Amino acid sequence: EAGVVQSPRYKIIEKKQPVAFWCNPISGHNTLYWYRQNLGQGPELLIRYENEEAVDDSQLPKDRFSAERLKGVDSTLKIQPAELGDSAVYLCASSFWLRQGSSYNEQFFGPGTRLTVL
Amino acid sequence: GNSVTQMEGPVTLSEEAFLTINCTYTATGYPSLFWYVQYPGEGLQLLLKATKADDKGSNKGFEATYRKETTSFHLEKGSVQVSDSAVYFCALKKASSYKLIFGSGTRLLVRP
Numbered sequence: 001e002a003g004v005v006q007s008p009r010y011k012i013i014e015k016k017q018p019v020a021f022w023c024n025p026i027s028g029h030n031t032l033y034w035y036r037q038n039l040g041q042g043p044e045l046l047i048r049y050e051n052e053e054a055v056d057d058s059q060l061p062k063d064r065f066s067a068e069r070l071k072g073v074d075s076t077l078k079i080q081p082a083e084l085g086d087s088a089v090y091l092c093a094s095s096f097w098l099r100q101g102s103s104y105n106e107q108f109f110g111p112g113t114r115l116t117v118l
Numbered sequence: 119g120n121s122v123t124q125m126e127g128p129v130t131l132s133e134e135a136f137l138t139i140n141c142t143y144t145a146t147g148y149p150s151l152f153w154y155v156q157y158p159g160e161g162l163q164l165l166l167k168a169t170k171a172d173d174k175g176s177n178k179g180f181e182a183t184y185r186k187e188t189t190s191f192h193l194e195k196g197s198v199q200v201s202d203s204a205v206y207f208c209a210l211k212k213a214s215s216y217k218l219i220f221g222s223g224t225r226l227l228v229r230p
């Protein structure tokens with residue numbers, strides 16, 4: 001079974017340029033997450049989708065970041081314009097989340113996109 | 119608020135040495151606790167988990183016990199291998215929530 005796929009794996013851009021990251025989750029997973037992982041830190045959630053709906057985007061800097069998951073499958077995260085402080089690894093994860101109950105639905109992570117803003 | 123604190127790395131060990139990576143947490147109620155591992159160039163993988171006090175999670179020779187009295191979830195392995203070299207993240211999740219809260223990670227380097 002294929003895991004979470006992300007592209008590109010690496011991206012180097014100059015500040016003020018736009019950049020986009022793509023994620024294809026595990027087949028059948030209805031929930032998709034974007035995380036940002038700064039150097040030497042753990043991942044922090046940016047946005048969570050249930051199917052096409054962004055159910056938690058409270059940590060997404062909406063002035064420059066946007067995301068979409070139009071058909072409830074793959075997703076794109078965009079930054080426009082990028083700033084030096086956006087240099088980080090952007091991780092995508094997916095899970096099959098059941099609304100009922102509180103049992104943990106394991107999140108499966110992709111390899112990430114390492115962004116360097118010069 | 120909820121948070122996770124891990125020992126700083128890197129932790130450098132010789133092959134077959136005993137490993138302990140400390141993790142403590144701050145949270146209300148009874149969170150679930152996790153250890154994730156990130157091998158070079160790969161995404162995070164769930165290593166083990168525990169959902170209630172005194173539970174022991176184990177996988178691939180790694181173990182961690184949920185200690186509510188000390189709010190800890192230390193990771194241990196009796197004999198590390200070179201292939202265990204990776205970054206290890208401790209994380210918590212509140213009950214009925216999807217949100218994972220990660221520590222800052224501990225890099226383990228095992229030398230032959």
